[in-house]
Amino acid sequence: MKADFLLIGQGLAGTILSYRLFRAGYTVHLIDDAHPSASSRVAAGLYNPVTGRKMIKTWMADILFAEIEPFYQEMEGFLNQKLLHPQGIFRPFISFEEQNEWLAKSADDQFEGFIKEVFTGPQFPGVNDGMGGLLLKKAGYVDIPVLLQAYRTWAKSQGLMTEAVFSRNQLKRGKDGDWEYQDLTAGGLIFTNGIRAKDQGFFDWLPFAPVKGEILTLRQDFYSSKIINRGVFRIDLGNGLGKVGATYDNRNIDLEPTAAARQEILDKLRQLIPEKVLEILHHQVGVRPATPDRRPILGKHPSEENVYLFGGLGAKGVSLAPYFSRKMVDFLHSGEEPQKEVNINRFFKYI
Template sequence: MRQTLSVDYIIVGQGLAGSALAVHLMKMNKKFVIIDGPTPNSATRVAAGLFNPVTGKNLVKTWLADKIFPYLHTFYPEVEKMTGKKLFYSMPLYRPFVTVEEQNEWMGRSTDETYKDIIDKVITKPHFTGVHDPLGGLLLKQCGFVDTQAFLEGVRNEVSLRNGILDVTFNHQNLVIRDNLVCYDHIEAPYIIFCEGVNVSANPWFDRLPIRSLKGETLTVRCFLEENNFILNRGVYLVPIEDENVYRVGATYNLQDKTPTVTMAGKFELEEKLNELVAAPYEITGQAWGFRPTTVDRRPIMGKHPYYKSLVIFNGLGTKGISLAPYFSQHLIQCLENATPLYKEVDVARYKLLY
């Protein structure tokens, strides 16, 4: 018979959520195993990896920005050191103005203390060749992108060396739940953390959580802009991902479409918005799709199951996984290791009526 392997944690899923947890656990010298089945179109694999502290219709600082942005600016460079991979690209984001009112609004905000650490410059004249910006635009700090493929690969290599990864689909039926312990195959641990993204719908203990899959499509384009040391964002984003002229353009947001494929409608929508943003010539070289695990209140979901305390969830990263995962993976581990309370807004207990 196979010998039992006792670890501190079993993690199911190695997307952004599972990988960020793994990074913290490796730093703490914890023993853990990741079980990650192959999903080529997982949200993390197809994400453009953009982070930007100013979001939403009203363009305000995103929730907890003053905590989570400084945190991610330390986290990802640490992962680069740990894995020896280049994956973090800090760069300004340029958002052209479309109305004079908007231009005035940002001129006003530029003297506001709240926005001091994120506004780089308010530009009031056309500035970048190849960009539609007749009224200038807003140049934001603390933005950039993460190469999510390099992040996943780097973390996976490191976990394989120090701990273990099983490249299989986790079968929920085979989990044995005992008092303060779970056993899966030959592995036992006090905690199992489910980081399954939209596949949470197949998890019998957490499938009733209101995590909705929000389809997103992106394009890869070769675009001939004179400068490529910034991200463009208005309607769509244009992120310089590889060599000089290759960009990721995204994304669409479609709650209705559940088809696991790219669509012509997605392509047209992105092309239309891209044409409004850039005047420079471009050619489309690729298209991708994926499903984001979103929540109605736009907050992640984490914590212990109300009855089976060894079962833990970390999900609902939605459209902002890159900025939320580093801070909140650490927040969850503090809760499990030191019984630190979770923020009410992210605690799975906010959905207790559903069980």
């Protein structure tokens, strides 16, 4: 088999970049072992233009959010699957000062297009929103597990997927400089496997800052057409089910669900939505491939020819992947360097 690019990892990064390359006319092949640490497989898939404790507009929001919904709609058509769930995100106020602050910000040009409405009184039955809240638009979630499985099924049907653990020992250079791996020859090698890219020797110097996250799927007598978000988010899955999370732990990077994280999520949910939790169906764990500056990593290995990395998407992968996968394809096609904030060369000092 021959391919222009061999991609290692079929999480969100590998799925979207390989799709972009395929649509651009390149031949691709993926190797993936569905490792349980892949955060993509448990991620809620939120895209939210105003985030953080200080509720600031997310980095590059005006550019990134123009691509999110059109891109995932395109993938829905390609895979014939429902993936995109545009929903408002509602954040209740906890003080009159916060309410007044957002009434003022709603007239600020920088938030134009992202604020749907500012409420000064309760709006959503069952939510602790006595002081009203902020309703954001251009927000929602992407069903990442469905996306990954549908794309995997398609890739396998086309002979573009190898389900196996990638082994560096089986990788070698061909006579013409291409990469040879088992029965595959590829012009370029792209690591799209998150923090596991450090395990294969090429990128062991990258300073990933992984974050463990835990998330619950539970049952309540509660329904909302909006994502409710304060301390934790709650995505309504229908039939009384909700996905609630997430925790952030940058010290204990393992795959073990913890009672402490479970209780933290439930306590914060109780403050947000007092309705009793009837049942916890799933308690899942993933490790986000974050970076010290919370920016993705794009580019070429500093010394190895035809070795690249696309990753570090962290907790905002759904928002970052559509735009920066396009920029990665531009780089691979024409050599157009990614912008400095995401360029891999910002970490060359660690070599």
